[in-house]
Amino acid sequence: MAEAKKTEIKKIAAAKTMRKLMADHFYELDRAAKDGHPKVAWCTSVGPAELLRAMGFVVYFPENHGAMLGATRMANETIPAANAIGYSPEICSYLTSDVGAFLQGRTPLTDAYEGIESIPKPDVLVYNTNQCRDVQDWMAWFGNHWSKPVIGIECYRNVGDVTEVHVDGIAGQIEALVPTLEKVSGEKFDIDRLRDAVRLSRQCSDLWKKVLETAATKPAPLTFFDSTIHMAPAVVMRGTQLAIDYYNELLPELKQRITDGVAAVEGEQLRLFWEGMPIWGRLRDLATLFLELKACVVASTYANSWIFTTLDPGDPFRSMARAYTELFIVRSDPAKETYLQEMIEKFSVDGIIFHDSKTCPNNTNCRHGMPQRLQERLGAASITIAGDLNDLRCYSDEQAKTQIEAFVEQLTGRAKQHA
Numbered sequence: 001m002a003e004a005k006k007t008e009i010k011k012i013a014a015a016k017t018m019r020k021l022m023a024d025h026f027y028e029l030d031r032a033a034k035d036g037h038p039k040v041a042w043c044t045s046v047g048p049a050e051l052l053r054a055m056g057f058v059v060y061f062p063e064n065h066g067a068m069l070g071a072t073r074m075a076n077e078t079i080p081a082a083n084a085i086g087y088s089p090e091i092c093s094y095l096t097s098d099v100g101a102f103l104q105g106r107t108p109l110t111d112a113y114e115g116i117e118s119i120p121k122p123d124v125l126v127y128n129t130n131q132c133r134d135v136q137d138w139m140a141w142f143g144n145h146w147s148k149p150v151i152g153i154e155c156y157r158n159v160g161d162v163t164e165v166h167v168d169g170i171a172g173q174i175e176a177l178v179p180t181l182e183k184v185s186g187e188k189f190d191i192d193r194l195r196d197a198v199r200l201s202r203q204c205s206d207l208w209k210k211v212l213e214t215a216a217t218k219p220a221p222l223t224f225f226d227s228t229i230h231m232a233p234a235v236v237m238r239g240t241q242l243a244i245d246y247y248n249e250l251l252p253e254l255k256q257r258i259t260d261g262v263a264a265v266e267g268e269q270l271r272l273f274w275e276g277m278p279i280w281g282r283l284r285d286l287a288t289l290f291l292e293l294k295a296c297v298v299a300s301t302y303a304n305s306w307i308f309t310t311l312d313p314g315d316p317f318r319s320m321a322r323a324y325t326e327l328f329i330v331r332s333d334p335a336k337e338t339y340l341q342e343m344i345e346k347f348s349v350d351g352i353i354f355h356d357s358k359t360c361p362n363n364t365n366c367r368h369g370m371p372q373r374l375q376e377r378l379g380a381a382s383i384t385i386a387g388d389l390n391d392l393r394c395y396s397d398e399q400a401k402t403q404i405e406a407f408v409e410q411l412t413g414r415a416k417q418h419a
Contacts, residue, residue: 007292009284010264012226014250018233021246025236026113032058033120039185040120042142044135045235046305046327047128048153048174050201050320053239054194055181060120061236062138063131065109066094069101070280070390072108079391092134093359093390099141124184126177127152130330132362151180155325160332162325170321195313197239198320202311207247208234209307214254215298216347219263221254223296224274225287226264227303234306265296270411271348274300275340276355277363277389282397289401293408299347301328301340302363329363333370341378351411352382353404358394381414383407 032040041057043049045064052059069075075093078100083089085103087096101107102119109116125139125148136152143150153173156166178189211230214221222230230250237243257264272290274297279286290297305328312319324330328339343349352374354366361367366384374380383403387395 007288009225009287009291010262012222012230012250012253014246014253015229017249018230018246021237021242022232023113026109026116029058029060029120030113030116039123041181041184042122042125042139044127044131044139044152046130046324047126048177048320048324050197050239050311050316051174051177051181051194052126053197055178055185055189056187057124057181057185059236059239060122062098062119062142063094063135064232064236065107065119066098066390067278067280068108068112069097070094071283072111073281073392074101074106074108075281075390076392078104078106089359089391091359092132092138093388095134095138095141096359097390098138102142102145121146122148124148124181125150126181128155128324129153130155130324130327132329132360134362149180149184151177153177153324155330157330158332159325159330160335162322166325167318167321170325171317174317174320191316194316198311198316199313200240200244201238201308202313204234204238204240204243204247205306205308205311207244207251209304209309211247211251211254212299212303212307213346214251214258215264215296217258218271218348219261219265219268220271220296220298221257221262221264223264223287223290223298224300224303225283225290225297227300228278228283231303231306238306263296265291265294267294268296270295270350270408270415272297273340273343273347273349273352274302274355275352275365277302277357277360279355279357279385279387279392279395280390281392282387282395282400285397286400289404293405295408295411297353298349299343301343301365304328304343333365333368336365337370337374337377340374340380344378344380350381350415351407352380353407354382354384356384356386358386358388359391360389381407381411 041052075097079096081100081103082096127135127139233243233246308323310322371382
C-alpha cells in the first residue's frame with residue numbers, strides 16, 4: 001500500500017533573509033543597551049516609532065517580545081509569576097508573560113541569539129493606547145522598575161469617521177513628546193529627519209500592503225500564518241530602509257508563485273478570514289490543520305494593522321496622528337463591519353473565523369453581536385474559537401479542531417450546492 005503523502009507547509013525563501021534581519025535587530029539593541037549609545041526607546045507596536053527613530057533612538061517593541069514568548073510557549077511558564085505579584089489572569093497575556101519572564105530572568109532571545117542574556121534596558125518608554133490601556137500599565141511597570149521616564153499618547157476609542165478633531169488631538173500629543181525625547185537622547189529635534197522616517201514607514205507600509213494583497217489571487221501564494229511571521233520587519237523596522245529592502249525581496253517571490261500557479265495550500269478549496277489575535281503557541285498546528293483541510297486563511301485584520309496609507313512626509317505629525325487613529329482596533333463596530341465587508345469581497349472569503357481571545361478584549365470583536373450582524377447583512381458564515389494570544393490554558397486543541405473541521409465541512413457542502 002502506498003504511503004500517504006505528508007502535508008507540509010511551503011517555505012518562503014525570503015524567510016532566510018528575515019531571520020538575519022531579526023538577529024541583527026536584536027544584537028543592535030543588545031549592544032546599545034550595554035554601551036549606553038545609541039539610547040534605547042521602548043515603543044508599543046503602533047506607537048510613534050518614526051519620531052523615536054528621528055530622535056536617534058534604537059527601538060524595542062515589547063509586544064514583539066510578548067509574541068515570541070507565546071510562539072515559543074515559554075509564556076505558559078512565565079504568566080504565573082506575574083499573577084503571583086498581583087497581575088490578574090484576566091488582563092493582557094502579553095503583559096503578564098513579559099513581566100513574568102523578567103521576574104524569572106528569562107527571555108526567548110537567549111535561546112535564539114548567542115550572547116544575548118536579557119531584554120534591552122530602556123532609556124525611555126513610549127506608549128500609544130490605540131492598542132489598549134494595558135500597554136500603558138505594561139510600560140509603567142518597567143519604567144518604575146528602572147526609574148525611567150514613561151510618556152505616551154492617549155488615543156480616542158470607538159471612532160467612526162476620523163475627523164480633524166481626532167487628528168489635531170493626537171498630533172498635539174505626539175509633538176508634546178519631543179521635549180522629553182530631546183532630554184533623554186541628547187539630540188535636538190530635526191523635522192527633516194522625521195520627514196525621512198515617515199517617508200520610509202510609508203514605503204514599508206505600501207509594500208507590506210502589496211504583499212498581503214497577493215493573497216487575493218486564487219490560489220493564494222501565502223496564508224495568514226505566513227503573514228504572522230513575515231510581518232516582523234513591518235512591526236519592528238518601520239521607518240528604516242531595511243524593512244523596505246526586505247519586502248522588495250519578498251514581494252517578487254510571491255508574484256513568481258502567482259505566475260507559476262504555486263499555491264500556499266495545495267488544492268485550495270476554501271478561502272477563510274481570521275479575525276482577531278493569533279494563537280501564538282498553536283500557529284504551526286493550526287496552519288497544518290487548515291492545510292490538510294485544503295482551506296486557506298487568506299487574510300486577517302491583525303496582519304493589516306501595519307498598513308498606514310495616510311502617512312505623509314509632507315505633514316509628518318498630522319499624518320502619523322491620522323494613521324494611528326484609523327487603526328482597526330480603535331474604530332467603532334459599524335466602521336469595523338464596513339472594513340470587513342470590503343475584505344470579504346476583495347479576498348473572495350467563504351467564511352470567517354473569529355478568535356475570542358480571553359485576555360485581549362480590545363482586539364476581540366465577536367462579543368457584541370458582530371458575527372450575527374455580518375451573517376444577516378452579508379450572509380457571511382462564521383465560527384468563534386475560544387482561546388488566547390499567549391495563555392494556552394484558555395484554548396482547547398480538541399474543541400478548536402472539531403469546530404474548524406465541522407465549519408469547513410459546512411462551507412464545502414454549501415459550495416457544492418451552489419456549484
